[in-house]
Amino acid sequence: MQATRARPAGRGWEWFCWLYMRISAVVMIGLVLGHLYFMHIVNSTDTISHEFVSQRLATPFWRIYDLVILLFAMSHGVIGTRGIIEDYVRKPGLRRGLQWTLYVLSAAFTIAGIYVLVAFQPGQLSR
Amino acid sequence: MYRGGLGMLAWTMHRLTGVGVLLFLFMHIYETSLILQDPSVYNHALEIYRKWWFKPIEFALVAAVIYHAGNGVIVMLVDLLPNATRWHKKAVSYGAVVFGLVMIPVAWIVMIGPMINKFSK
Numbered sequence: 001m002q003a004t005r006a007r008p009a010g011r012g013w014e015w016f017c018w019l020y021m022r023i024s025a026v027v028m029i030g031l032v033l034g035h036l037y038f039m040h041i042v043n044s045t046d047t048i049s050h051e052f053v054s055q056r057l058a059t060p061f062w063r064i065y066d067l068v069i070l071l072f073a074m075s076h077g078v079i080g081t082r083g084i085i086e087d088y089v090r091k092p093g094l095r096r097g098l099q100w101t102l103y104v105l106s107a108a109f110t111i112a113g114i115y116v117l118v119a120f121q122p123g124q125l126s127r
Numbered sequence: 128m129y130r131g132g133l134g135m136l137a138w139t140m141h142r143l144t145g146v147g148v149l150l151f152l153f154m155h156i157y158e159t160s161l162i163l164q165d166p167s168v169y170n171h172a173l174e175i176y177r178k179w180w181f182k183p184i185e186f187a188l189v190a191a192v193i194y195h196a197g198n199g200v201i202v203m204l205v206d207l208l209p210n211a212t213r214w215h216k217k218a219v220s221y222g223a224v225v226f227g228l229v230m231i232p233v234a235w236i237v238m239i240g241p242m243i244n245k246f247s248k
Contacts, residue, residue, distance in 0.1 A: 004138060004202045022206070025199045032192060040189055040237055045176035046244075050166035057162075070156075077149035084142055105153070113156040120162055 005083060017079050024076040031069050058122040070113045078106045137219045141198045144191040151188055179245045186238035190230060197222055 005021075008014035039048065056062045081102055089095040161169045175181060201218050205211040 004205050007206060022203055025196075025203065029196050029200070033196060036189055036192060040185070041233075044237070044241065045173070045181070045185060046241055049173065050162065050169040053159075053162055053169070073148075073152055077145065077152060080142070080145045081149060084146065109153050109156050112160055116156070116160045116163060 021076060021079055024072045028069070028072050028076065031065065032073070035065075035069060054122040057117070057120055063117055067114065067117050070110065070117070074106055074110050074113075078102060133216045133219050137198055137201070137222075141195060141202070144195040147191050148188070148195060179242050182238045182242050186234055189233055189237055193229060193233070194226060197226055 005018065008018050039045075043052070057066075082099055085095055085098050085102070089098060158172055161172050176185065198219075201215070201222055204218065205215055
């Protein structure tokens with residue numbers, strides 16, 4: 001094992017993944033640190049509630065912000081974990097099984113996350 | 128290519144924090160999805176986050192994200208800049224110091240302060 005993932009040769013799918021990890025990383029440094037700062041430092045898990053989240057999601061800005069984080073974080077996490085499985089799991093069958101479990105699970109959670117962000121209507125229940 | 132024990136340790140931690148944050152993301156999506164139900168359901172779920180024993184876990188999450196972001200910057204610099212073998216270890220050492228310093232206020236705000244608050248009530 002080396003200290004970073006080596007840049008793949010050529011311009012194929014592996015190279016695209018390598019590059020995508022770096023592009024999504026740069027985007028998320030701002031978005032995720034902003035999210036942490038706003039939700040854990042300015043506010044806290046002691047003060048956030050259904051009311052707080054409803055008000056937050058009432059603005060399109062935060063809905064899009066959350067959607068962008070969701071898509072980038074999930075795709076970045078899936079490509080990263082896929083690489084870890086590739087490096088540590090040598091049996092081809094087990095490797096494929098684990099990777100497909102990762103893909104199906106992450107796809108299901110991504111769809112659920114998108115559904116929540118699109119379908120939620122502030123005030124539909126609290127009024 | 129051999130880059131030294133410290134560099135490999137940083138990379139192993141990078142992978143561990145990455146998988147940890149991904150697992151949290153799954154839970155975070157589930158917990159946020161409760162917003163579609165009655166407000167009491169969501170608020171009841173969030174009570175777990177307000178327990179005193181959850182604060183160290185919350186701190187670990189925030190620390191993992193900050194570590195992953197910081198080491199990620201070093202990883203990208205290793206890719207971009209020349210002679211990385213020569214300075215990578217040093218960058219990790221300096222990074223560890225910066226990380227430690229950043230963790231002091233973060234630990235206070237996210238973990239220690241709220242825990243003192245809960246115990247003094």
